[in-house]
Amino acid sequence: MADQQNCIQKPSPDSPADILEKVPGSSAEPRLRAADDTRYDPTPVEQKWAALWEKDLSHYASEPPSCGKPKYYVVEMLPYPSGALHMGHVRNYAIGDALARYMWMNGYNVLHPMGWDSFGLPAENAAIKNKRQPREWTLHNIAAMKAQMMRLGLSYDWSREVTTCLPEYYRWNQWFFLKLFEKGLAYRKKSKVNWCPKCATVLANEQVVDGCCWRHEDLPVEERELEQWALRITAYSEELLQGLETMDGWPDRVRTMQRNWIGRSEGANVDFKLEGGSETKITVFTTRIDTIFGATSLQLAPQHPLVAELVDKDPSKIASLEQMIAEQKKAREEGDIGLVDKKGFFTGHFAVNPFNQERVPIWVANYILMDYGTGAIMSVPAHDERDFEFAKKFGIEIKQVIQPVSGETPELPFCTEDGVATKSGEFTGLSCAHAQKKMAAFAKQHGFGEPTITYRLKDWGISRQRYWGTPIPILYCEKCGLVPVPEDQLPVLLPEGVEITLAGGSPLTKVKEFYETACPKCGGTARRESDTMDTFVDSSWYFYRYTSPISTAAFDSEIANYWFPMDQYIGGVEHAILHLMYSRFWTKFMRDSGFIKNDEPAQRLFTQGMVIKGGAKMSKSLGNVVSPDDMVARYGADATRLYTLFAAPPDRDLDWQDQGVEGVYRFLSRLHRFISENPIRVGDGESRDFDSSALSSDARKVQRKLHQTIQRITGDFQGRWHFNTSVAAMMELLNACMVKQELFASNSEAPKAFLADVQRKLILLLNPFAPYLAAELWSILGEDQNALLRYPWPQFDPALAKEDEVEIVVQFNGKVRSRLTVANDAEDQAVREAALNDEKVKEALVGKQIVKVIVVKNKLVNIVVKG
RNA sequence: GCGGAAGUGGUGAAAUGGCAAACACACUAGCCUUAGGAGCUAGCGCCGCAAGGCUUGCGGGUUCAAGUCCCGCCUUCCGCACCA
Numbered sequence: 001m002a003d004q005q006n007c008i009q010k011p012s013p014d015s016p017a018d019i020l021e022k023v024p025g026s027s028a029e030p031r032l033r034a035a036d037d038t039r040y041d042p043t044p045v046e047q048k049w050a051a052l053w054e055k056d057l058s059h060y061a062s063e064p065p066s067c068g069k070p071k072y073y074v075v076e077m078l079p080y081p082s083g084a085l086h087m088g089h090v091r092n093y094a095i096g097d098a099l100a101r102y103m104w105m106n107g108y109n110v111l112h113p114m115g116w117d118s119f120g121l122p123a124e125n126a127a128i129k130n131k132r133q134p135r136e137w138t139l140h141n142i143a144a145m146k147a148q149m150m151r152l153g154l155s156y157d158w159s160r161e162v163t164t165c166l167p168e169y170y171r172w173n174q175w176f177f178l179k180l181f182e183k184g185l186a187y188r189k190k191s192k193v194n195w196c197p198k199c200a201t202v203l204a205n206e207q208v209v210d211g212c213c214w215r216h217e218d219l220p221v222e223e224r225e226l227e228q229w230a231l232r233i234t235a236y237s238e239e240l241l242q243g244l245e246t247m248d249g250w251p252d253r254v255r256t257m258q259r260n261w262i263g264r265s266e267g268a269n270v271d272f273k274l275e276g277g278s279e280t281k282i283t284v285f286t287t288r289i290d291t292i293f294g295a296t297s298l299q300l301a302p303q304h305p306l307v308a309e310l311v312d313k314d315p316s317k318i319a320s321l322e323q324m325i326a327e328q329k330k331a332r333e334e335g336d337i338g339l340v341d342k343k344g345f346f347t348g349h350f351a352v353n354p355f356n357q358e359r360v361p362i363w364v365a366n367y368i369l370m371d372y373g374t375g376a377i378m379s380v381p382a383h384d385e386r387d388f389e390f391a392k393k394f395g396i397e398i399k400q401v402i403q404p405v406s407g408e409t410p411e412l413p414f415c416t417e418d419g420v421a422t423k424s425g426e427f428t429g430l431s432c433a434h435a436q437k438k439m440a441a442f443a444k445q446h447g448f449g450e451p452t453i454t455y456r457l458k459d460w461g462i463s464r465q466r467y468w469g470t471p472i473p474i475l476y477c478e479k480c481g482l483v484p485v486p487e488d489q490l491p492v493l494l495p496e497g498v499e500i501t502l503a504g505g506s507p508l509t510k511v512k513e514f515y516e517t518a519c520p521k522c523g524g525t526a527r528r529e530s531d532t533m534d535t536f537v538d539s540s541w542y543f544y545r546y547t548s549p550i551s552t553a554a555f556d557s558e559i560a561n562y563w564f565p566m567d568q569y570i571g572g573v574e575h576a577i578l579h580l581m582y583s584r585f586w587t588k589f590m591r592d593s594g595f596i597k598n599d600e601p602a603q604r605l606f607t608q609g610m611v612i613k614g615g616a617k618m619s620k621s622l623g624n625v626v627s628p629d630d631m632v633a634r635y636g637a638d639a640t641r642l643y644t645l646f647a648a649p650p651d652r653d654l655d656w657q658d659q660g661v662e663g664v665y666r667f668l669s670r671l672h673r674f675i676s677e678n679p680i681r682v683g684d685g686e687s688r689d690f691d692s693s694a695l696s697s698d699a700r701k702v703q704r705k706l707h708q709t710i711q712r713i714t715g716d717f718q719g720r721w722h723f724n725t726s727v728a729a730m731m732e733l734l735n736a737c738m739v740k741q742e743l744f745a746s747n748s749e750a751p752k753a754f755l756a757d758v759q760r761k762l763i764l765l766l767n768p769f770a771p772y773l774a775a776e777l778w779s780i781l782g783e784d785q786n787a788l789l790r791y792p793w794p795q796f797d798p799a800l801a802k803e804d805e806v807e808i809v810v811q812f813n814g815k816v817r818s819r820l821t822v823a824n825d826a827e828d829q830a831v832r833e834a835a836l837n838d839e840k841v842k843e844a845l846v847g848k849q850i851v852k853v854i855v856v857k858n859k860l861v862n863i864v865v866k867g
Numbered sequence: 868g869c870g871g872a873a874g875u876g877g878u879g880a881a882a883u884g885g886c887a888a889a890c891a892c893a894c895u896a897g898c899c900u901u902a903g904g905a906g907c908u909a910g911c912g913c914c915g916c917a918a919g920g921c922u923u924g925c926g927g928g929u930u931c932a933a934g935u936c937c938c939g940c941c942u943u944c945c946g947c948a949c950c951a
Contacts, residue, residue, distance in 0.1 A: 037905050253871060253946080260870075260947055267951080286951060299951090342949080367949040377951045386949055456950060576946085646891075647879060653944090657879060663891045673906095725881070728890035735890090809886050814932045816886060854931050859885050864931045 039665075040672035042636025046772040050150055052785075059786055060155045062111040065562040072108035073563045074100050075543050075602075077571030077579070078115040078162070081141040082122060085148045087611040087618065088572065090628045091644040091654065094769075095608055095723070096570045097154045098645065101768040102717050104155075105793035111563055112155055113546040115162030116142050119170070119469045120535045121199055121215070127468075127500045134468040135496065138165055148628065152637045153771045155789065160546045164538035165468070169545065171491030172554035173537050174473040176586075178484050179593055181474075185232045188482070193228055193461060194221040200502040201464045202226065204534060207578070223329065229472055229531065230459040233585045237262055237455045240584055249604030251651075254576040261577050263456025268440040269374065270449035272298055272351040275359055282306060282351055282362070285373030285454055288383060288417075289443070290435035292355050293424040294401035295378035296391065298362045299344065301370040302328065310347040310362060320345050324366045342367050342390045353378075354448040355439070356425060365390060373454050381413065388413035399423075402432060460582065462534040467500055467507040469532030477519035477526040486520050492528070506530040539579055540586035543569075543601065554595075561597050569602035576607070606721065609653040611644070618656075626656050638770035639665040645723040645769060667731050668773055671766070674737060678744045680756040681782045690753040692800060698740045699750045705736040706758055707801035710794050713765055723769070730765055737762070756781070761794040810835045811862040817844050828855040835861040 053059050063069065076096035079089055100112040116138075123134035130137070142163065149156065162169060180186035194203040196213035207214045208221050233240075241262045244255045267287035274280045282298055300307055302324045311317040324343060331340045344365035351362055360378070367386055368377055381391035382400040391398050402419040404410050417432040427435050443449030463472070471492040473485035485492055495514045500507050508530040509515050519526040541554070547563045548556035571579075587601045610617060613624040631640040642664045648654040682688055695703060712729040716722050737743075737758065743750050744759075759781060767774040767788055779785045803824050808831060810818040818840040822831055832855050835841055845865070852864040 039905065256871065257946055263947090263950065265950065284951080288951080340949080365949095367951095369950070372950045374951095379951090384951070386951080389949095454950080573945085649880090652873085652880095655879065657892065659892055660879065663879095667891085669905095722881095724879090725890080728881075731890055807886085811886085811932075814885090819886080852931060854885095856885055856932090860932090862885080862931055 038673070040669040040773070042638060042668070042772065043633070045776045046151070046153065046637050049772050049775050050153060053153070054150055056786065057158055059789065060112070061157045061159060063109045065109075065559065067109050069107055069109040071111070071563060071567075072100075072103040073111045073547075073566045074103070074568040075113065075546070075566050075570070077569070077575065078117045078539065078542060079145065080117045080120060080122070081138055081145055083141040083144060085145055085152075085628050087626050087628055087631075087644065087656065090152065090640060091611055091650070092570060092572070092608055093149070093152065093154050094641040094644045095606070095650050095721070096568075097641075097771075098723060098768040099568060099570075099717070099721075100155050101771065101789060102793065104789050105764070105767065105791060107792065111160075111546065112157060113160040113162070113543075114149065114154070114156040114158070115542055115546065116145075116164060117535065117539050117542075118142060118163055118165035119532075119538055121201075121466060121468065123165075123468045124466060124500050124502075128502065133497065134500070135165065138468075151632060152628075152641060155771070160549050162542050162545050162549065164535070164542060167491045167493055168549075168551065169542075170470040170494075170538070172541075172545070173470040173533060174485070174490050174492055175487065175554060176541070176590075177470075177473060177533070177537075178487060178490075180231060180589065181484055183589075183593070185235060185589060187230060187232065188227055189230050189459075190225065190227050191230075191461070192223050193226050195224040195226075196221055198502070199466075200505075201466050202228065202461060204461050204536070204578075205458050226463075228461045228463045229474075229529075229533075230461045230463075231585070233460045233582070234455060234457055236585055236588050237264070237457050238453075239588060240457075240581065243584065243600055247600060247605075249602075251573075251605060251607055254573065254580065254605060254607060257576045258581055261457060261581065263454075265454045265456075267452055267454065268436075268443060268449055269452040270354065270378065270443055272353065272360070272378070273448075274362075275350040275352055280306070281448075282376050283374045284376045284378045285452060286378055288380065288432075288436070289439045289449075290417075290421055290424075290427075290430075290432045291380040291383045291401055292353065292378060292439065293421070293427075294380045294382045294399045295353055295360055296381060296397040296399055297360050297379045298351050299365040299368050299377050299379045299387075299390070300347075300362065301368040301375040302364055302366060303370040304364070304368075304375045306376075307347070307364055310349050311364075312348075314348075317345060317347070321364060324364070328366055340366065342386070342393060344390065344394065346394075354443070354446070361396070363394075363396075371458075372456065383413055383415055385413050385415060405431075460534075460536075460585070462537055463531040464534055465506040465530075466532055467494070467498055469535060470494075470537065471508070472529040472531055472533055474529040475517060475519060475526040476529070477522060477524055479524050480519055480521045480526075483519055483521055483526065489520065494532075506532075508532070536578060536582045540582045541590070543583075544590070544596070557595050560595070564596060565598040565600055566602040568604045568606065570606045570608065572610070573607035580605070606651070608650045609648065611654045611656055613656040615655065626658070631661060635661050635665040636668070636772070638772045639668055642668070642727060642770050646727040647724065649720070649722045649724055651721070664727070667727075667734065668770060670738070671734055671762070672773060672777065674734060674741075674744070675759055675763070675777045676780055678746065679780050679782075680744065680752060680759050682753060682756045686752070688753050688756065690751040690757070692754075694751075695754060696750060698743055699754060702737055702740050702743065702758060703754070703800055704803065705733050706761060707796040707798075709733040709765065710761065710796035711798075711801055714793070714796065727769060730762070730769075733762060733765075764788075764791060764794050767791075806858045808835070808858070809860045810838060810841055811860055812844060812848075812865055814862060817841060824858060826857075828857065831855050831857075831861060835863070 074096055076092050100110050104110045118138050123138045126132060126137045127134050164170060177186055194208045196203055196216060198216045198219055199213060203213060203221060211220055213219050213221055241264055244259055247255060265287055267285055268289045269283050269285050271281040271283050302321055311321060344363045347362045347364060349362045350359040353360055379387040381387045381396060381398040383402055398412060400412060401421060401423050402414060403422045404419050419432050421427050421430050421435045427439055430438060440451040471494055473490060473492045475483045475485060477483050495511045498507055498511055515527055515530060517526050517528055543566060544555045544560050548559040550556060583601050590596050591599060613626060616622055616624060618625045628640060639661060643661045646664050647660055709729045713726040716726040744755055763774050763777045775788055778788050805821050806824050807819055807821050809816045818838050820834055820838055822834060832853055848865040850863060851866050854862040
């Protein structure tokens with residue numbers, strides 16, 4: 001690395017050799033070219049085509065639904081406009097662009113748009129740091145990144161560009177919010193929230209990682225109690241879960257992660273009354289109601305509302321309670337929840353088990369979580385590991401009520417459900433599963449419980465005490481209370497020129513002309529909601545907006561129904577839960593509101609691997625960041641893109657190697673040389689037909705390789721998307737052409753139409769991966785410059801791809817002993833005889849006995865021998 | 868602890884149960900060159916002068932045949948984690 005950098009000379013003003021290329025905003029040294037460097041120089045070529053394509057946007061634009069072609073909707077996750085693309089983006093877009101171009105060439109009406117997830121905190125941080133307004137800073141970044149994308153030659157339909165921070169977009173966030181509010185899916189709730197002191201705002205559960213903020217991984221979140229807007233995603237818990245079952249176009253990994261996140265758990269709620277005729281009851285959630293006869297205590301979370309009452313005013317209990325809460329908080333902050341020693345104390349109170357009227361002591365324990373289930377459990381030490389550990393430590397009774405089916409005495413705790421209830425009153429003798437059903441029904445019948453399904457998934461808190469986001473369209477009137485902003489008054493515009501600080505709560509409260517307003521109902525004084533929406537709201541539905549960026553609605557339902565669901569969605573796996581769960585929820589809400597018909601946003605999801613270097617994620621602190629601009633300046637956009645596809649299969653992490661880019665660049669140079677030195681042009685009057693059967697054997701070799709290559713690349717697109725092997729196949733094809741280079745020379749005897757066919761198809765195959773060079777070579781061949789994207793993808797002929805002869809290995813017990821060449825698809829019997837008559841085989845057979853001969857067509861003969 | 872993915876040359880990697888290492892990178896030698904940071908040719912898993920032998924994290928198994936399938940273990944990465 002260091003060596004390589006030392007090799008690159010500094011440009012000197014008087015050097016005649018230093019030509020070209022400095023991408024705006026790039027810190028890269030321009031690549032110097034020696035005078036006799038014969039390699040392809042991508043910069044002028046790529047810039048020429050980029051300029052052409054920018055002027056002629058129709059070159060990319062999707063066609064109307066009525067075009068008669070089948071639709072194909074492919075979206076790459078839209079970026080946050082941080083100011084510059086990184087290699088992860090390039091990889092993501094290179095994959096999507098290859099697919100879009102391939103589908104275009106296969107006759108589809110392709111929608112391939114791009115946009116900007118442009119609300120969010122970094123703009124505010126930049127505002128504080130550089131005294132620039134978030135809007136101006138953001139729009140500037142968008143312009144810079146759009147230029148980068150254009151330079152990369154990505155085939156986006158820019159007429160549909162979505163910028164979430166602009167009123168024409170976020171007004172529809174507000175509009176949807178009102179719809180959600182009407183349906184009761186948006187509501188206000190006072191709750192303990194995760195507060196990041198650095199972001200000075202609330203985080204959703206999904207945005208808390210190991211007790212820390214997802215943006216500040218070492219900074220523990222604080223707990224605060226706030227009034228918050230929440231979206232009732234839990235109304236769809238079951239459907240979000242069920243949907244995963246049939247979403248086989250999504251990676252299993254993502255589906256599993258979502259399944260775990262939703263965390264469905266089937267069980268029962270059971271009420272335990274306090275002892276002494278009190279009507280106060282403690283509701284516990286259990287998945288093992290079948291063990292309830294073994295419950296020997298109740299355990300409450302330290303934050304359980306009843307605890308304050310139960311500890312009375314006992315100072316020692318209050319002290320241990322406070323200590324417990326503090327420790328739990330600390331453990332949470334350190335991500336150690338689950339490893340903490342179990343602690344607890346007896347409250348001095350008892351409750352009554354409604355099944356057997358036994359009195360059970362009520363404890364408070366640090367291993368009970370207030371935010372799961374009811375925050376209280378019945379403790380069954382004999383049949384739960386955690387309860388067992390706790391009971392042992394504190395001397396609580398352990399009572400076995402489940403027996404193994406075998407009837408043996410089990411070692412406790414005995415936690416499997418493969419057992420039979422014992423000492424359980426009228427339920428004794430029932431299997432666990434059976435007992436669970438009967439007992440839950442019994443509880444319901446007697447009014448002290450019911451079957452219950454608990455989900456880990458929580459409602460989505462969307463209030464953010466920040467400036468740079470969508471204002472929530474709600475007013476608080478002194479008389480009328482909470483009033484939604486009438487639809488015709490949308491958008492609620494985000495005020496400009498606001499002073500931004502991270503201290504002192506929401507910046508919007510300080511903007512008088514925004515904050516203080518009149519009630520639309522009564523005209524009295526009202527104040528506006530000063531919180532803005534989580535930016536995941538923006539990204540939950542942006543891909544619908546792409547289909548019809550109109551001013552009169554969020555999107556046109558009819559057109560959305562034409563394009564949706566997305567055929568392919570492509571992005572990083574880091575969004576497996578947050579963005580992808582919220583978007584699924586949003587789609588279901590819109591479907592139930594009649595705006596769309598699809599149940600899920602995307603038919604297929606592809607999650608590409610990360611781009612890493614030296615085994616670590618690229619980061620400024622590690623100093624291992626590779627800038628796309630530098631790569632584009634040195635090797636061109638084609639080579640940069642091609643390398644991201646070549647270096648690893650797209651679903652795997654890609655370990656960036658600076659020297660690896662050289663390799664694909666060399667390939668492109670060689671290809672450029674191969675065609676530009678001897679372009680085979682077919683004139684208007686000339687026939688493109690030729691007779692394959694009349695080709696020379698060398699020409700046939702090239703033709704065969706061509707058809708094999710088409711077959712492989714087509715297969716890669718249709719199958720696993722292992723574009724690394726597609727690129728390798730193209731390299732092999734070029735190598736095969738170069739070996740027979742004299743075929744393509746001007747004095748060649750091969751039919752011109754054939755040679756032209758090879759060159760043209762080679763370029764067509766290249767087009768999805770390196771569109772600039774493809775366009776350049778296409779025009780060198782004198783073909784219609786603008787038609788490449790719509791030109792049909794080459795078809796392979798299996799007969800032409802087939803080898804005439806194949807080499808067969810002859811094995812003895814699986815070890816290669818000889819090789820022979822036979823006709824392709826030769827009969828097994830003939831191959832067997834040829835093998836047995838082979839000199840080497842005969843030699844090796846001396847003194848041995850043939851047990852069996854296995855012939856695998858076109859592959860091998862395995863002779864099983866003895867002795 | 869639970870769940871998932873991965874482990875193949877110096878490196879990135881390839882291989883519908885059928886010749887392991889395609890395609891590249893790096894390296895070595897040669898050609899061409901004032902020069903090489905261009906281009907071209909050849910070599911390049913390991914051991915061995917060779918014949919040949921060995922080789923896909925480790926150990927078993929299935930099979931005529933295993934990188935690939937099955938069982939157990941190890942390592943790395945990812946997700947979840949006192950979820951009742």
